[in-house]
Amino acid sequence: MLKRISAHLLERGISTFPNRLCKNDGLFIIHPSVSQALADSRPVVALESTIITHGMPYPHNLSTAQEVEAIVRAEGATPATVGVIHGRVHVGLSSKELDYLARSKTSLKVSRRDLPFAISKGLCGGSTVSGTMIAAHKAGIPVFVTGGIGGVHRGGEKSLDISADLTELGRTPIAVICAGVKSILDIGRTLEFLETQGVCVATYGMSNNFPAFFSPQSGFASPYHVNDAKDAAELIAGTLSLGLQSGLLLAVPIPDEHAAVGQEIERAIQVAVAEASSKGITGKDVTPFILQKVNELTKGKSLQANIALIHNNAKVGSQIACALSDCMRKKGTPAAVQLKEIENVSDPKSNIVVIGGINVDFIAKGKTEKLVFGQTNPGSVCQSFGGVGRNIADSLCRMGQTPLFISAIGTDSHSNAVLNYCKHMDIGAVARLQDQSTATYCAVITENGELSLGLGDMDIHQQITVHYVSQFDKQISSASLVCLDGNIPVSTIDYVCYYAKKKLVPVWYEPTDSDKACKPFLSESWKSLTYISPNLAELCTMNKTLGLPSPTVLPSSLEEIVSCALTLSRPLLEHLHCVVVTLGAMGVLLCGEHDKGSVNLQLKRKEKRGRLCAAHYPALPVTPEEIVNVSGAGDSLASGIMNGILLGRDTHSCVRMGLLAARMSMASPHPIAPTVTSGSVDPDKVSSQIWPLPTFTWMEE
Known part of the structure; x- marks a missing residue:
């Protein structure tokens, strides 16, 4: 013996x-452009892909993904769109891979829960907020930009229908830049749940009004606010230096020129929510149904507003990533x-x-x-x-x-x-x-x-x-x-x-x-x-x-x-x-x-x-x-x-x-x-x- x-x-x-699990044990593939940027200490922005696979119809999904990546590059950062292709999690997608996911009609919606199944079966899928956070953290990317996060569903106190995005924010140290919580959700309970998870929440801008995706105001307030990209970067750097195993949520209000249609979209959301309930639509199928219905009721205005806020988030998130990179260089190792x-x-x-x-x-x-x-x-x-x-x-x-x-x-x-x-x-x-x-x-x-x-x-x-x-x-x-x-x-x-x-x-x-x-x-x-x-x-x-x-x-x-x-x-x-x-x-x-x-x-x-x-x-x-x-x-x-x-x-x-x-x-x-x-x-x-x-x-x- x-x-x-x-x-x-x-x-x-x-x-x-x-x-201890390897950061990436062969199932996570880092695109060369992303790997090189990280090696050079250049800013990288992680992007989700459910917006490609489940958020918009083709070809709007592909063009939006390409536009978002272009915005990230224009601001001086490297985009790292995350997706699951044939059982492997890709951190950074090629143009062919983006097109493949955009055209796919069988892609899964891949959250933390779905990752093992998608990998074991060699499937393809779009990464949700939680799935993208996992991949970004494993790759060493601290900033992730998305449209809006999931939350506590209306009636969640009875159904316990709570998005995995919230628990992921409580366990993965990533800064998530978004337009707040989708207005189809219970925003108040979502903020309470984030507090329970120990997640620092701040609004980007001069106000601490917490945005509701299509609207700059939800009727609720963030605990904090940051004035600009530099302030946001210092907040992120401080969070990371503490070694906390929880994330940070930065809520960016939709630009004023696109917020005017917010009330019209909100009315359409109420109609779509009622129809989803009457048809017995639940779980992960709710959001795609409501978004599609709202787009029909608003004659495309919601889609335009959705694209506008995603573009804005990409711009702001990239500026924050660049400021964070500068901040880390000046301050040294946390x-x-x-x-x-x-x-x-x-x-x-x-x-x-x-x-x-x-x-x-x-x-x-x-x-x-x-x-x-x-x-x-x-x-x-x-x-x-x-x-x-x-x-x-x-x-x-x-x-x-x-x-x-x-x-x-x-x-x-x-x-x-x-x-x-x-x-x-x-x-x-x-x-x-x-x-x-x-x-x-x-x-x-x-x-x-x-x-x-x-x-x-x-x-x-x-x-x-x-x-x-x-x-x-x-x-x-x-x-x-x-x-x-x-x-x-x-x-x-x-x-x-x-x-x-x-x-x-x-x-x-x-x-x-x-x-x-x-x-x-x-x-x-x-x-x-x-x-x-x-x-x-x-x-x-x-x-x-x-x-x-x-x-x-x-x-x-x-x-x-x-x-x-x-x-x-x-x-x-x-x-x-x-x-x-x-x-x-x-x-x-x-x-x-x-x-x-x-x-x-x-x-x-x-x-x-x-x-x-x-x-x-x-x-x-x-x-x-x-x-x-x-x-x-x-x-x-x-x-x-x-x-x-x-x-x-x-x-x-x-x-x-x-x-x-x-x-x-x-x-x-x-x-x-x-x-x-x-x-x-x-x-x-x-x-x-x-x-x-x-x-x-x-x-x-």
């Missing part, structure tokens, strides 16, 4: 095990209390930049084979300092490299302990964030080494933002290698990949776990990577994210594992230089271009591309009695190989450095053994009798 668990932990390390200038925090001559997480780990090991929950079990508890990024930077530093480590910690008691332990490293780029908790991980394992329970608080890793990392552009551009771990946000990964490619800097991606392996592959960013170091499960996730075939059940024998890894690596090598597949107790598999009897790790420009091959290196022998802590073994392996690359060593030496570092760390109570040095991992200074020979497989004839 110990050997099996140790092999599993060697592949990834227990300090990276928190059971809640930061230690954001020093680049020249003051680190040596610009760092030869490698590592961007990733830093954790305080608590390892609780029982003294019995099985642990009994609900009572105190005998055992021992030890504290160590981990995190994939930290481990890699620590190991590289001990091997004689000069890595710059970019990360974030809180201002709690753990942060001082972390900084004291890492004082041998360059930690000048580790931001200390006020009112934030340093990442912690607790693993409970049995006497035999089996993981019984793991708990992790890793929220602070999301504060390693594009804005913060971009302050170190100078170091990144001059580095020999940049290493990213999968804990950092997707937008940060996209930015570093884009910037490093522009500066011709190689990038190593360490995915950390299967959930996070997908992050660079959600866009074109993965094509800018040079090295990746996944285990087999993470390699499957990468292929699955790209829509490529991958096995549902992982093989167990070495021969089958190598064959599977080769198949999965082959399409990635169209753009990547080398795929380093970690196999735990079975060693490591290098996949890439053949050179001098092995896979070429060094970046050498050649006129002619060599044949693709794979080289399997068995792990160094280790007994169960020698294993003390396996949490940093995989990170030691990766950093050892990186060290060899930076030293210009041949592939055999690079891999042996990694295997030596991994074995040393497994024998230490710390994730990275303090005994790791440039000399202790030098294969030329270690007996050659322990070195296993690699076996080769050709990937192409």
